[in-house]
Amino acid sequence: MAIDQSTAKMAAEEQSRNSLTKTFAVKPKLKSTLNKSTPTAESKYWRSFKAPKDHQSKTLISAITSIAFAPTAPYDFAVTHSATVTIFSSETLEVKSTISSPFKDTVSSASFRSDSRLVAAGDHSGDVRVFDVKSRQPLRRLRGHSRPVHLVQYPRYDKLHLFSGGDDAVVKYWDITTETELSNLVGHKDYVRCGDASPVSDDMFISGSYDHTVRVWDIRVPSSNSGSVMEINHGKPVEDVIYLPSGGLIATAGGNSVKIWDVIGGGRLLHTMESHNKAVTSLCVGQIGKRESNGEDANQYRILSVSLDGYMKVLDYSKYKITHSMRFPNPLLSVAFSPDCSTRVIGTSNGTLYAGRRKVKGSVGEGDLGDYIGNEQEGPTRQRALRPSYFRYFHRGQNEKPSQDDNYVIMRPKKVKLAAHDKLLKKFRHKEALLAALSDKNPENVMAVMEELIARRKLLTCVSNLDAGEEELGMLLKFLQRYSTMPRYAALCMGLAKKVVEMRGEDIRSSDGLRRHVRNLKRDVEEEIRIQQSLQEIQGIICPMLRIAARR
Template identity: 65%
Template sequence: MAEELQPKTTLGKSFPVKPKLKPKARTLSQTPESKYWSSFKTQQIPNLISSINSISFSQIPPHLFAAAHSASLTLFSSQTLSQHSVISSFKDVVSCSSFRSDGALLAASDLSGLIQVFDVKTRTPLRRLRSHSRPVHFVQYPLLDKLHVVSGGDDGIVKYWDVSSENVVLDLFGHKDYVRCGDCSPVNAEMFVTGSYDHTVKLWDVRVENSKSVMEVNHGKPIEDVMFLPSGGLAATAGGNSVKIWDLIGGGKLLYSMESHNKTVTSVCLGRFGNESGEEAMQYRILSVALDGYMKVFDYVNMKVTHSMRFPAPLMSVAFSPDGMTRVIGTSNGSIFAGRKKRENVESGLVNFWSLGRVEEPQKRLLRPTYFRYFQRGQSEKPSESDFLVVRPKKLKLGEHDKLLKKFRHKEALVCVLSGKNPENVVAVMEELVARRKLLKCVSNLDNEELGLLLSFLQKHSTIPRYSGLLMGLMKKVLEMRAEDIKASDILKSHIRNLKRSVEEEIRIQQSLQEIQGIISPLLRIAGRK
């Protein structure tokens, strides 16, 4: 049997027999960036009726943010995360919203094809832009332009509007499917990108006379979101389970594809990592959310995911405030998870330097040999890197079976551990006896009662995968060596019947799993081809 194996033995030594280690969940080290993103204290804003299709921030303090849900547009304070106001002048589901650069106006679109421009303070609709024949899913004010908006809808047309006259300046054709997203350049008011379910992202320039796109990239999946990166020369696209980075200046070259999500990525935005001042404040990150409930933070300079966070619902939208203090995530069940970062109060707990002048540190009391503390000094000091630390060996606590093994009482050690309730210790003792070439001898010397303990253990644990390698071989040897004793005892026969039923049940389970695998494997191959 297994006695041919020669594992390392602890023969004659006082080391305790240790069970095999179970696999443990991997714990990631807490990096400074993980601590930073975890420092956003999340607050749930529930009961917004339906899916949060879009979230947008005002560029002007106090940075209100608008959440589009159902046939309403709700404005929240980014500082208190409380509701500021509600705009209900819609006849259909609100799909997108965008603040003007000065924060005074707000453009919003709905699935009826109508785009409305509101005064943020009074919530009064000032302009109604109607030209799309199908639902509009994207509308945005250019960052450097207060007079125009860009929109795209299910009619496949991208429109460039003059807000003051409510007229379309340009109709941009080229997409072959629904236009679902877009973004305006942060460095050029005349350029913007749009993404469509035809898998393409097109770069437009309104100065081009023939109204054709100046560049096109193929994401390979229906585009759910697209955005410019701060330089204006790179763009990020979200579609399928991937986020891709494109070099627009380099002719639309694919730089990287991040595929850490398990389901469709629904929205991306820019976030800032670092303190409120200093060089770290200019480190930008891509925040992506998906239907798998995860938010991922992607460092597109080093091309790696630096943080991940799970939420209890599919995620539909994400936005980050311009001051870097508020992160807002919208879900499919009508809840908002808004995280607010606390400002580091440098002055808290400190003495006012200007009013009290210089604060002197209190002098430490000098220790003298006449003081009792003089003889206790240094006992609580921590060692420095240059010190050589002498550690006292810990006293080993041996179990009863370890003490018996130490005295070479092998059979008694096996019976002792079989009487316990820890199968890991039983298997560990058996492996030690295999290493000492004493396991089969112990089995042959067991009386009927002790043999019953062994058969009962084999019946319960021989089909467990991590034990079966040893116990199945041992079970075969026990049946060969103690066949006569088993035939002569009704109790031992009942153990064998129970053991047979356990093995037959395990065989049936494995056959069922193979049948299920045979059904699923062709489906997985077909899905992989698509």
Template identity: 40%
Template sequence: MEAGDFQKLAVKQYPPRSIRETAEGKFWKSFGSPVLTQHVGPVSTIDFSPAAPYDFAVTSSTRVILYDSALRKPKKTITRFRDIAYSGTFRPDGQLVVAGGETGIVQVFDPGSRAVLRQMKGHSRAVHFARYAPDKTHIASGGDDATVRYWDSPAQAQLLCLEGHTDYVRCGAVSPANGDMWATGSYDHTLRLWDVRAGASVLRLDHGQPIEALAFFPSGGLLVSAGGNYLNVWDILAGGRLLRRVSNHQKTITSVALATPRGATFAGGAAAPRLLSGSLDGHVKVYDINDFKVTHASRYPAPVLSLGVSPNCTTLAVGMTSGLLSIRTQEGSRRATAAPVGRGGRGMLGLRPKARKRQRQQLQPGTYRYFLRGQAEDAPAGALVLPRDRAPRLAAHDKLLRRFQYREALDAALHGGRPEVVVSVMEDLVARHGLCSALAGRDAAALQPLLAFLVRYAVHPRYARLLLRVAHKVLDLYAPTLGRAPQVDTQMELLRERVLVEVRLQQSLHALQGLLQPIIAASISAGT
């Protein structure tokens, strides 16, 4: 038999293991490996500055830590708290930071000097929510005394004390369409919409669970509330009509955020804002706001307590109950930050980088490159092209199968480690009536790789039909020799346990199927 007559083994092709990754999944996976930072206490709040370069504030224990968004490292730490700090957030221009605390005092800080600029006292219990109004002069705060207070920051004076909630006020948000409209969420299961011009509540909505987070959509007409293990989307312009209830988490949702992936194009065309939610089940999920279906999910090592996305959607920060902070940055943006370019394409030193011209090397007669010239060129139209007969490049198992060395061919496939190749070799041996000769005559050292492969893949749905027959053949051949080699006995015991576990699982599935069939039949008959 000549080399051209032998047909190399065709490796079996199986269906893909999972659905192909979508454009949305590729976008969120473009965020690189996280930088993890351990804090003393749980990370309760993450807030990005609305102004470039989009630094962010992290509130944990008795501190508000200011992070450099580009370097992903702390650059300032505000420690002017006598007890636990809450809700460290930026002013809309990023020049000041406001925070509440366990003492009930609302404080304003200068991020540069970390000096306390204002202290507003009025809450009798802890303040968990404090945020600047769009006009940059007023602050709204909510606390465990069940009140919402509105402050004049320059005058350091309280303008309003809004009462209506009957339990802790833990979150709030201002409408992007009207800076005088504030929404607050409470543990009394309700959210209220306040008009600070009238000093009263203009809308009350029942979420059904203690509310942990609120967020307005960019238009200001929709509001999302998080509490329990579900999200509620409300149409504020329609009088608070419930548009959608979304439940994709197993535990309490603790934080929500809206992000617009700029420059990304998904299935629906230009990228629309995405809703993100973090939960105590350790997951962060991304929703398409058109149908509120989950488009991406990420798993974190601890329950998620807070999350934030930079306004340019290049940095994602997630805080956890264990004090762990995860910072992920999009790969392209990090490379751009690492090599900044100034005006006119100049670098950091003002020098214009030299453009490298690729010069084509002239070939000299008598050189090896001159001998190979033209081989990479395409033939012109109409030229006569002579086919080149090349012998197939054979793998190690193909060479051994060609020489009818069946046991060596199986060993070579096992050594490669790809289950598809091993199963293909076994099927070819069955067709050649050579499987028994490939399995027989093995000592303990030669038998162990085969048994290890069977232990790992014998009950795999893709390979079980063939490998269980092979396992029966191995038991028939080597049952009389059990007890002589401890390594072989261990592998045999593992194989036995794997098969028993699979048998119990199949029995449970059959029992469950028997229970479900009458229920399905009754539902079908009732529907018809």
């Protein structure tokens, strides 16, 4: 009986444990199906930017402070890190050249000129340097900032000027040819860390500062030397600011928010995006091609933002909607998107460079978002109809001659042929440009070149560098002797002739040919003076007679 009671007691305890186990048993949860939804067409587009299989992410020496794409093909991009500017190929994503020798401190910003031949960069020593991209030779050194420079930007099309900003809270506008400071724009009260050039005017640009403000500058307005034409308060230290393609809107990044402002409307706030968890560090504009319902293609622009939280966000600012988000393993400092929409580059705080290139299917124009939109319900093997964004659409019938029934005949624009002196002026070879214009024997071209050299403050330098012979100095004196007495050229030629005689007097006295040109110039001027005196005497006789005749 005792054994039976003990057995019964043990059985009861076992049954109690089983009941507790059944009561508190936790079944494994099924995986969420929310993230397994079908990706949108735009997500497919942004995920298509991938590095080639044989290409690994580049790891540079230190944090990547800025990325800038060249505005012309093949759209190479410059990366600033440590005391170095590294230029990568946009096609192969490999290093093409490295510029490091003249920098003494960390390089924080870089910008290409509109023709992609020059690149300017600023460093923490306060200098702004201009380099030849092909030869990597330093061409100019702009010294004026007393603190580190974080903003260097060329205007959209202007090749002779740039603007810069630094930790001295000053924005400067430079003439690159003479290495002179044209404007000292004061208004910020803290570090100037970012800025952008207007896409519609080379005379306007914006700058952002740690004083929470973004200022709009116009160098044509005299008051811009002491204050900006517009001030916008972001509310947090501004890390980046960009113009949107229309030129009437700007986007600012500061704290964990991105804000869009209407500049034409007086700086009105349009939208605030606060999807990042940490500070937003960089912005850029990305472009995609989207197929409309009527079959036409329209360019669609997006704002790409990166943050210290490791996320890249894509904002459709026409709908105020985030269309894509991507996570990277490191804090992100910079982002850039190529003008041909084929390459996206992101820089991190530990020096890792994530460069992705989109595979273009078929010919030019067939790799847009139209590859995804409009074909989601179609099979992958279905042939697409011709669209105006496709290369074949424009190539068809190219060899056919137009008929008389055609309403419009579109002709190819003729290529502009530059004269020899214009080509030399573009290369800053001032003396050769002046000699080329003199050899052409066209006075209008010669005067135009002289006026351009005066604007660049290089005319007297060219005169002092001319060889003391008939081929160079003699050619200039002969031109001055011939056209100094012509009314339309006299003002410039007479002043220049006086300077030439003062500067090159010893060379003229030592050469018979040069003395002959000066004697002829003196004779022609004296003859012109006698003619003018005779005309004044005749005028003095005729004027009283005309007044008497008018009274009668």
